[in-house]
Amino acid sequence: MSLVVDSVTKKFARFPALKGASFVAPQGAFVSLLGPSGSGKTTLLRILGGLEVADSGSVRFADLNWLDMPARTRNAGFVFQQYALFKHMTVADNIAFGLKVRPRDRRPSRADIAKRVTELLALVQLPGLEARYPSQLSGGQRQRVALARALAIDPRMLLLDEPFGALDAKVRKELRADLRRIHDHAGVTTVFVTHDQEEAFAVADLVAVMKDGRIEQYGTPQDVRRDPKTAFVSEFLSV
Amino acid sequence: MSRRLANPTEDPLWLKLTLGIIAVGFIAIMLLLPLVLVFKEALASGVKTFFSAMVEPDTLAAVKLSLLAAAIAVPLNTVFGIAAAWSIAKFDFRGKTFLVTLIDLPFSVSPVVAGLVYVLVFGMQGWLGPTLAGYDIRILFSLPGIVLATIFVTFPFVARELIPLMVDQGRDEEEAAATLGASGFQTFLRVTLPNIKWGLLYGILLCNARALGEFGAVSVLSGHIRGQTNTMPLHVQLLYDNYDYAGAFAVAALLAMLALLTLALKSFLEWRYADELAASHRH
Ligand SMILES: Nc1ncnc2c1ncn2[C@@H]1O[C@H](COP(=O)(O)OP(=O)(O)O)[C@@H](O)[C@H]1O
Ligand SMILES: [Mg+2]
Numbered sequence: 001m002s003l004v005v006d007s008v009t010k011k012f013a014r015f016p017a018l019k020g021a022s023f024v025a026p027q028g029a030f031v032s033l034l035g036p037s038g039s040g041k042t043t044l045l046r047i048l049g050g051l052e053v054a055d056s057g058s059v060r061f062a063d064l065n066w067l068d069m070p071a072r073t074r075n076a077g078f079v080f081q082q083y084a085l086f087k088h089m090t091v092a093d094n095i096a097f098g099l100k101v102r103p104r105d106r107r108p109s110r111a112d113i114a115k116r117v118t119e120l121l122a123l124v125q126l127p128g129l130e131a132r133y134p135s136q137l138s139g140g141q142r143q144r145v146a147l148a149r150a151l152a153i154d155p156r157m158l159l160l161d162e163p164f165g166a167l168d169a170k171v172r173k174e175l176r177a178d179l180r181r182i183h184d185h186a187g188v189t190t191v192f193v194t195h196d197q198e199e200a201f202a203v204a205d206l207v208a209v210m211k212d213g214r215i216e217q218y219g220t221p222q223d224v225r226r227d228p229k230t231a232f233v234s235e236f237l238s239v
Numbered sequence: 240m241s242r243r244l245a246n247p248t249e250d251p252l253w254l255k256l257t258l259g260i261i262a263v264g265f266i267a268i269m270l271l272l273p274l275v276l277v278f279k280e281a282l283a284s285g286v287k288t289f290f291s292a293m294v295e296p297d298t299l300a301a302v303k304l305s306l307l308a309a310a311i312a313v314p315l316n317t318v319f320g321i322a323a324a325w326s327i328a329k330f331d332f333r334g335k336t337f338l339v340t341l342i343d344l345p346f347s348v349s350p351v352v353a354g355l356v357y358v359l360v361f362g363m364q365g366w367l368g369p370t371l372a373g374y375d376i377r378i379l380f381s382l383p384g385i386v387l388a389t390i391f392v393t394f395p396f397v398a399r400e401l402i403p404l405m406v407d408q409g410r411d412e413e414e415a416a417a418t419l420g421a422s423g424f425q426t427f428l429r430v431t432l433p434n435i436k437w438g439l440l441y442g443i444l445l446c447n448a449r450a451l452g453e454f455g456a457v458s459v460l461s462g463h464i465r466g467q468t469n470t471m472p473l474h475v476q477l478l479y480d481n482y483d484y485a486g487a488f489a490v491a492a493l494l495a496m497l498a499l500l501t502l503a504l505k506s507f508l509e510w511r512y513a514d515e516l517a518a519s520h521r522h
Binding site: 049050051070071072073074075076077078080082084085086087088097098101102149150152153159 | 411412414415416417418419420421422425429430433434
């Protein structure tokens, strides 16, 4: 049930955004994609989420040819940097969305959905905010709702694209601790994109340092920090 | 103490006054006066004449035909418009800019030319005319021709309203919906449509107003058969040409009232949903 990403490439027009990215992560791992802006982190994450189609390479996850599946059947929760909450829906409806769109035979009852929403709001520490609209929430609260919405579908993979990028330092720290707790609790495999090495090292089991569409080094935070394999990695980490 | 500096963007009072008077005067003479005169003329020979002119069978037929043409053309253009705006805003493909330009074509080409093009296509000397006539299908001088002309002329309204709105909203919410397991149709109904509904209504309103008022293209294709293929605007002209001023102005007043109603609804939407519509007018 591990995640095996093998030589994934992607070009936009002529521009190569990914030049063969590979890594392997065990089931339930928390992987961080770390690198400067433009290094291909978002592209790789979106390919994992099914929002972008890879040109070549393969991904195996849970014994599935992951890249052959459309986004809607992957059951991978995605958290966007700009929240991407449904503006016209309440917090409760946002969180319930993934359950409500299920085909009838797999759709929980109304009462069960409401119960699940309450549980999830408690999990992300926003109890009682069901009736609010996204515009009535702070940035940190919005991202917690987005996280709850992604978790509502019982995802087997959790994908987060610089989810805390727009938040201030204090809120970031709180949220990443919560994220790690939720990850452990849910038992998902998480891929977390960031350009902040402190954040990556603090929260992840495995860090992939990216540069120009390639993974420069991949390993545990301790190993990467102790033994940077390339000049780029040591320079990037020393900043 | 130094002299207070005038705000560099502040224009002198006399200039503001002059421009203001010109603007108000222009609007009064060119726009308001004719509107008032239409109603005055319509009621000149009394309310009774006005209403009897209104219920005259040919006039009623014209009203019915206009409403019918709009009732077909507006929903079709709503669907076309949503489809066009959706594909332009949410997908990348070659020839996108060209498609956007093409959508504007009905605005830049004279409606008469549009009408003539359909004559070339569907007329008895045209490409499809003889074939269709073989199946007993008439396009020119009948409802289908009128509807075609109306569709052509009013095509851009919905699409034009929605494209900037949908481009501005981006694809984030749709992508989120997809990762949560929603199908394309569910995403459209539950995410896209609620986000564009006021802009859509605004576009439909303008589309409808133009559909009821269209003269040029319809004039070429309709054949002006009294009581049969005469729409409201065409009927106004026909009555006027026959020196039936009471009738002409009665129908004209009806058209003007529809225009005023449109304007009122439009202002209401602009006032009530300013934020949501703003995106489409910023561009
Ligand atoms: N949709 C796109 N069209 C064209 N170029 C893109 C697109 N998305 C990303 N790119 C380019 O691909 C490269 C990698 O982008 P991205 O994956 O967003 O990097 P990161 O998330 O690490 O900042 C960048 O140079 C970016 O300009
Ligand atoms: Mg990025």
